[in-house]
Amino acid sequence: MVLMVNSCKVDKLHNLQKELVSKAVPLLYEIWNQVRLLKSSADCDWKDQLQSRSNEISGAIFRLSMDLAYPAHPEPDEVRKSIFGQRESDFEDFVLTYWEKSPHLCKKRRNNLKEDAAFAALHNSFDLTTPDAIIESFIQGLVSCPAIVSDELNINSFLLDVHDCLGAAAKYRQDVRVVRTQGQTSRGSGKEEHFFDDGTVFLDAAAFIEDCKDAFKSGFSIALRGMEFRSEKVAAIASALADLFGQPSVGANLYFSPPRSQGLSRHYDDHCVLVLQLVGHKKWKIWPSTKSVLPRLYEPFDSLDGLVDDSGGRIEVLREGDIMYVPRGYIHEAHTAVAEEEYEVNASSNYSLHLTLAIEVESPFEWEGFAHIALHCWLDEQSRSVNSKVEGQALLFALLLHVAIRLLSDNDPILRKACMVAAKLPSPSNSCATTQPDSLRSIQRSTFAEILNNIDKNCSFQDALRSIEVAVNDRNDEAFQWMSWLRHLPQHGDGINFCDVLGTLGEDVKTFSSDRERASAGFTEFKSRFCRSVVFEDACQGFETLLQKYRTSRSQYMRGMLALHGRRGC
Numbered sequence: 001m002v003l004m005v006n007s008c009k010v011d012k013l014h015n016l017q018k019e020l021v022s023k024a025v026p027l028l029y030e031i032w033n034q035v036r037l038l039k040s041s042a043d044c045d046w047k048d049q050l051q052s053r054s055n056e057i058s059g060a061i062f063r064l065s066m067d068l069a070y071p072a073h074p075e076p077d078e079v080r081k082s083i084f085g086q087r088e089s090d091f092e093d094f095v096l097t098y099w100e101k102s103p104h105l106c107k108k109r110r111n112n113l114k115e116d117a118a119f120a121a122l123h124n125s126f127d128l129t130t131p132d133a134i135i136e137s138f139i140q141g142l143v144s145c146p147a148i149v150s151d152e153l154n155i156n157s158f159l160l161d162v163h164d165c166l167g168a169a170a171k172y173r174q175d176v177r178v179v180r181t182q183g184q185t186s187r188g189s190g191k192e193e194h195f196f197d198d199g200t201v202f203l204d205a206a207a208f209i210e211d212c213k214d215a216f217k218s219g220f221s222i223a224l225r226g227m228e229f230r231s232e233k234v235a236a237i238a239s240a241l242a243d244l245f246g247q248p249s250v251g252a253n254l255y256f257s258p259p260r261s262q263g264l265s266r267h268y269d270d271h272c273v274l275v276l277q278l279v280g281h282k283k284w285k286i287w288p289s290t291k292s293v294l295p296r297l298y299e300p301f302d303s304l305d306g307l308v309d310d311s312g313g314r315i316e317v318l319r320e321g322d323i324m325y326v327p328r329g330y331i332h333e334a335h336t337a338v339a340e341e342e343y344e345v346n347a348s349s350n351y352s353l354h355l356t357l358a359i360e361v362e363s364p365f366e367w368e369g370f371a372h373i374a375l376h377c378w379l380d381e382q383s384r385s386v387n388s389k390v391e392g393q394a395l396l397f398a399l400l401l402h403v404a405i406r407l408l409s410d411n412d413p414i415l416r417k418a419c420m421v422a423a424k425l426p427s428p429s430n431s432c433a434t435t436q437p438d439s440l441r442s443i444q445r446s447t448f449a450e451i452l453n454n455i456d457k458n459c460s461f462q463d464a465l466r467s468i469e470v471a472v473n474d475r476n477d478e479a480f481q482w483m484s485w486l487r488h489l490p491q492h493g494d495g496i497n498f499c500d501v502l503g504t505l506g507e508d509v510k511t512f513s514s515d516r517e518r519a520s521a522g523f524t525e526f527k528s529r530f531c532r533s534v535v536f537e538d539a540c541q542g543f544e545t546l547l548q549k550y551r552t553s554r555s556q557y558m559r560g561m562l563a564l565h566g567r568r569g570c
Contacts, residue, residue, distance in 0.1 A: 058167025068569025
């Protein structure tokens with residue numbers, strides 16, 4: 001059976017009966033566990049063969065589980081109420097007042113926490129009796145979650161790349177960090193110290209757990225990445241948030257810190273964060289962003305030297321049940337050390353366990369991405385009603401405009417913000433049904449109109465052509481890597497080949513370079529025509545089509561990894 005499953009393309013596995021698959025996966029998981037136990041105790045002559053068998057079984061488990069459903073507990077509407085408030089308008093108020101603008105702390109009433117669906121689901125996921133028990137409850141059974149390329153939407157390609165390491169032991173930094181920050185630099189922030197070396201693979205699970213316990217007692221925090229791939233309850237919360245904000249996925253990390261300690265050093269994130277305090281308390285210090293534009297996801301981080309005044313910053317203390325929002329770009333640090341008068345007599349409450357939910361706004365789903373999608377959809381519509389000669393010239397104008405929009409976004413705050421045209425509120429009566437509030441839709445439409453006006457006025461032909469000329473002269477295809485995700489949009493006819501932009505350009509760019517004045521006039525007319533006639537609803541449709549493709553691949557990955565952590569779908 002393992003051989004048959006692993007030799008099939010993913011689309012063929014859709015035809016398998018779900019009832020049969022849901023029975024086969026737990027059986028394979030038990031066999032896989034036994035093989036891993038044998039491998040850890042077998043002599044050297046058997047280890048290579050057992051490793052091969054282990055990889056084959058884990059691959060089959062992953063493949064079979066990609067279409068299994070996991071119970072949505074807590075349900076999407078419960079997640080919305082737990083985090084943003086009971087009224088539907090509470091989420092709208094959050095978006096309008098705080099989203100990508102300012103930190104926000106929501107204090108919860110302690111006597112109602114057991115009735116809070118999201119908090120209760122998370123709180124009950126761990127053995128909270130002692131610090132050692134907490135560590136065991138989230139480290140036990142850990143397997144590695146290899147990274148999937150952000151714009152890789154073909155799960156077959158991912159499986160081919162990781163066929164020999166799927167289900168492998170957890171790896172330091174990729175899956176877990178054990179870190180403490182000590183000392184003060186001349187700039188005020190401390191320096192991180194790691195308990196393990198980079199790239200350490202934790203083959204001995206029992207020894208790893210004991211090492212984590214020892215590290216915790218020595219003041220190290222334990223940070224576990226990818227909780228949405230390891231816990232079906234976290235996965236349900238992350239998926240509900242992704243729907244709420246109209247994004248492909250939401251990440252989740254777990255942080256466990258001992259008393260009087262600091263885990264990560266002062267930093268800012270390239271994604272927005274919701275902090276859910278599960279146990280104990282933690283003091284946060286937050287400084288406003290020093291830039292007018294939000295940081296892009298995956299871009300290099302700037303040095304913090306001299307950016308903030310150590311005596312300034314906003315201070316918030318999170319206690320059990322509290323939720324705090326920190327926008328991307330806001331510098332922050334967190335300690336379990338608080339003022340003596342606030343320190344609890346009960347030592348068990350002086351350590352901290354919190355979950356962070358990372359709302360990562362990827363390039364296609366920023367407003368810049370929406371503008372690129374709008375241009376692509378509009379050009380596709382135009383190409384059906386013009387002759388081939390104009391179409392060829394239009395392709396080059398379109399490519400120039402794509403580049404001009406990219407250059408504009410380097411300094412334009414709106415283009416860096418998350419596009420929420422696909423944001424949906426779950427229905428209380430049916431969590432599968434979703435709607436977008438009229439007020440949010442109206443704001444999205446107005447924002448797009450403002451962006452079009454900015455594109456028409458400020459997208460520069462000269463800057464775009466100069467950027468393209470440099471890339472062409474250097475034969476630098478990487479200069480266009482940022483637009484490679486556009487290949488996932490529907491392609492009709494002889495459009496731009498986003499996998500080979502240099503090939504699309506060919507010799508045509510030299511024609512524009514030789515007669516810049518005429519080319520500039522043509523570009524200006526093309527740009528204005530786009531801004532006048534592009535249809536918002538067409539762009540929304542293209543956006544949601546692309547979003548669904550991203551969600552499908554992310555969902556397949558998440559379900560496969562949940563199965564490798566022993567979580568059972570149905």
